[in-house]
Amino acid sequence: MARLGVITIEYKIVTKLDVLSARNAAKHLAEEMGFSKVDTAKIDLAVSELAHNLFLHAEQGKLKFNKRLFSGRKIFEAVALDCGPGIDDLDQAFQQGFSTKDSLGIGLNSIMEVVDEFLINSKAGEGTQVIVRKWL
Amino acid sequence: MTVPIIKLGSYLIVTFQNELTDDMAVEAQDKILNRIRETEAKGLLIDLSVIDVVDSFLGRVLNDTAMMARLMGTQTVVAGIQPAVAVTFMELGLKMKNISTVLDIEQGLDLLKSLE
Numbered sequence: 001m002a003r004l005g006v007i008t009i010e011y012k013i014v015t016k017l018d019v020l021s022a023r024n025a026a027k028h029l030a031e032e033m034g035f036s037k038v039d040t041a042k043i044d045l046a047v048s049e050l051a052h053n054l055f056l057h058a059e060q061g062k063l064k065f066n067k068r069l070f071s072g073r074k075i076f077e078a079v080a081l082d083c084g085p086g087i088d089d090l091d092q093a094f095q096q097g098f099s100t101k102d103s104l105g106i107g108l109n110s111i112m113e114v115v116d117e118f119l120i121n122s123k124a125g126e127g128t129q130v131i132v133r134k135w136l
Numbered sequence: 137m138t139v140p141i142i143k144l145g146s147y148l149i150v151t152f153q154n155e156l157t158d159d160m161a162v163e164a165q166d167k168i169l170n171r172i173r174e175t176e177a178k179g180l181l182i183d184l185s186v187i188d189v190v191d192s193f194l195g196r197v198l199n200d201t202a203m204m205a206r207l208m209g210t211q212t213v214v215a216g217i218q219p220a221v222a223v224t225f226m227e228l229g230l231k232m233k234n235i236s237t238v239l240d241i242e243q244g245l246d247l248l249k250s251l252e
Contacts (some may be wrong), residue, residue, distance in 0.1 A: 015210065016157050016158050016159055017157060019157070019158070020155060020157055037219070037220050038219070038220045038223050038224075039222070040188075041188055041189050041220035041223065041224050042223075042224055042227070043222065044188060044189045045191055045224045045227075045228070048189065048191040048193075049191060049192060052158075052192070052193060053190070067225070070196050108227070109226045110192060110227060110229065112228050113227040113228070115227075
């Protein structure tokens with residue numbers, strides 16, 4: 001996939017204020033790319049849930065936003081990366097209402113609902129990588 | 137930065153700003169409950185008109201706050217949900233269980249009055 005320009009923004013998520021700056025950056029990038037208000041809100045929501053997961057399960061991690069171009073179409077891509085405990089059972093993690101942390105258990109599912117592409121790579125003890133993409 | 141809580145007659149009006157961190161939301165929850173006790177407010181009106189996205193965390197804080205307010209005898213009304221918020225809220229599968237929703241603050245105050 002060819003990169004469009006050099007727009008890659010990287011955020012280290014260590015404190016809760018970092019979540020806010022990362023969300024703002026994602027929102028601005030989405031708006032600038034021409035996403036509608038609703039789609040920008042969906043991107044914001046996905047990024048927020050990704051950031052929360054970094055906090056809740058890995059204490060800290062990285063969020064990267066890429067602006068990509070594929071066959072003339074613009075794609076917003078967010079990558080969440082952590083070196084946390086990883087996910088033991090991915091099937092279980094995607095069950096509505098399932099949570100190991102006393103949260104609502106809707107985070108992962110809701111991310112899938114609002115984006116076009118969702119990739120997850122996780123190994124117990126090594127960390128988790130989540131990539132989400134929204135096509136314009 | 138904290139979330140402002142305004143007392144209007146026997147009601148409390150809370151406006152959530154857009155730059156709302158999780159900590160601010162939780163702090164606001166505590167403050168709201170304390171203010172309800174202090175002022176013996178009959179109704180709580182939460183204004184979300186400048187909020188772009190209600191994520192699962194904020195959704196839970198809103199629901200919990202309304203539930204706790206109801207336990208203290210105070211009705212909660214949420215006003216000003218933007219179209220994009222309504223759409224993402226549905227996608228999240230969240231439900232506002234203890235909360236009535238209205239278009240704006242004016243309608244919210246009317247509703248609270250009618251609930252008395």
